[in-house]
Amino acid sequence: MSGEPLRVGVIGCGPIAERGHIPGIIKSKEARVVAVADLDTKVLEKTSKKFGIAKTFTDYHQMLEEKLDLVHICVPNHLHSKVAIDVMTRGVHVLVEKPLATSVHEAEQMVKTAADQKVKLCEAKQWRYVPAVQRGYDIYKNGKLGRIVSMLAQWHTDIPLTWSHAQWYYNPEKSGGGIVSDIGIHMLDLLLLFGGPVNHVSASGGDYTGTMGFDTSVQALLQFSGGGTGILDVSWLAPYSKILDIVGTGGIATVDMQYYSLLHATKTSSTLCRDCTRPSSMT
Numbered sequence: 375m376s377g378e379p380l381r382v383g384v385i386g387c388g389p390i391a392e393r394g395h396i397p398g399i400i401k402s403k404e405a406r407v408v409a410v411a412d413l414d415t416k417v418l419e420k421t422s423k424k425f426g427i428a429k430t431f432t433d434y435h436q437m438l439e440e441k442l443d444l445v446h447i448c449v450p451n452h453l454h455s456k457v458a459i460d461v462m463t464r465g466v467h468v469l470v471e472k473p474l475a476t477s478v479h480e481a482e483q484m485v486k487t488a489a490d491q492k493v494k495l496c497e498a499k500q501w502r503y504v505p506a507v508q509r510g511y512d513i514y515k516n517g518k519l520g521r522i523v524s525m526l527a528q529w530h531t532d533i534p535l536t537w538s539h540a541q542w543y544y545n546p547e548k549s550g551g552g553i554v555s556d557i558g559i560h561m562l563d564l565l566l567l568f569g570g571p572v573n574h575v576s577a578s579g580g581d582y583t584g585t586m587g588f589d590t591s592v593q594a595l596l597q598f599s600g601g602g603t604g605i606l607d608v609s610w611l612a613p614y615s616k617i618l619d620i621v622g623t624g625g626i627a628t629v630d631m632q633y634y635s636l637l638h639a640t641k642t643s644s645t646l647c648r649d650c651t652r653p654s655s656m657t
């Protein structure tokens with residue numbers, strides 16, 4: 375970086391851009407939003423007024439003339455790959471919303487383009503950067519939890535209607551799937567962060583409403599190559615819960631993902647037997 379703030383463009387100004395990306399960039403001293411693009415002129419006008427962004431485009435290709443360093447891509451899932459490849463082909467770095475793409479082939483094309491163009495391609499997996507998760511991860515990395523025995527990554531929440539009224543969320547050809555590609559992907563990211571690569575997965579799930587046409591509840595058991603198991607439990611039907619539990623050979627940690635707090639990180643009873651002490655906080 376030259377020391378100047380990064381010049382950022384945002385493509386797609388729906389709820390995730392409005393509530394997450396644009397306010398986040400504005401808060402940062404290292405970047406500024408210089409232009410936004412959306413097909414919908416009303417959305418563009420609202421975004422421009424709310425955040426004071428002068429340059430707006432209905433065609434994102436025109437926005438790419440603005441000498442941007444980085445583009446945040448916040449369009450519906452089935453467009454991620456095409457838009458990201460268009461941007462990277464111009465030599466511009468990309469932060470693309472999750473899921474990276476709606477097929478493995480598209481994802482591979484994106485990764486190849488990033489390598490060919492020597493630009494960075496990053497998928498938005500923000501939960502691993504939540505301070506409470508980072509603290510749990512530091513404790514684990516410092517060896518205080520020992521080796522992973524098991525993990526539970528659970529997210530039970532409302533169907534996305536409460537988030538966006540966009541219809542593509544309910545069309546698996548455009549969304550890329552059901553609950554796993556929508557929110558499961560975040561919890562899976564946390565399992566992989568702590569547990570590392572996976573050598574076996576068994577899963578069960580389905581559309582238990584019988585009306586949606588995509589998975590609404592999925593439970594998966596992951597076997598980590600380095601040992602230990604991870605349980606992914608995501609549901610649009612169960613009562614609200616958002617928790618990450620890490621059980622190690624030397625301690626346990628629980629992150630309350632709803633209130634962003636590390637609830638506890640304590641030595642386990644096997645350690646206690648040796649030490650003859652009460653559970654002690656590691657935070």
Ligand SMILES: NC(=O)c1ccc[n+]([C@@H]2O[C@H](COP(=O)([O-])OP(=O)(O)OC[C@H]3O[C@@H](n4cnc5c(N)ncnc54)[C@H](O)[C@@H]3O)[C@@H](O)[C@H]2O)c1
Pocket residue numbers: 385386387388389390391411412413414417432434448449450451453471472473498499500537538539540
């Ligand atoms: N990381 C997270 O936690 C998180 C949360 C919610 C949504 N998302 C992801 O963010 C993305 C957007 O979600 P959303 O809820 O804001 O969707 P949305 O459909 O409500 O908004 C998308 C916007 O993109 C615009 N758009 C569509 N095609 C375009 C094009 N070709 N050029 C320019 N603009 C275009 C639409 O007009 C709309 O304003 C999705 O990929 C979704 O999966 C991520």
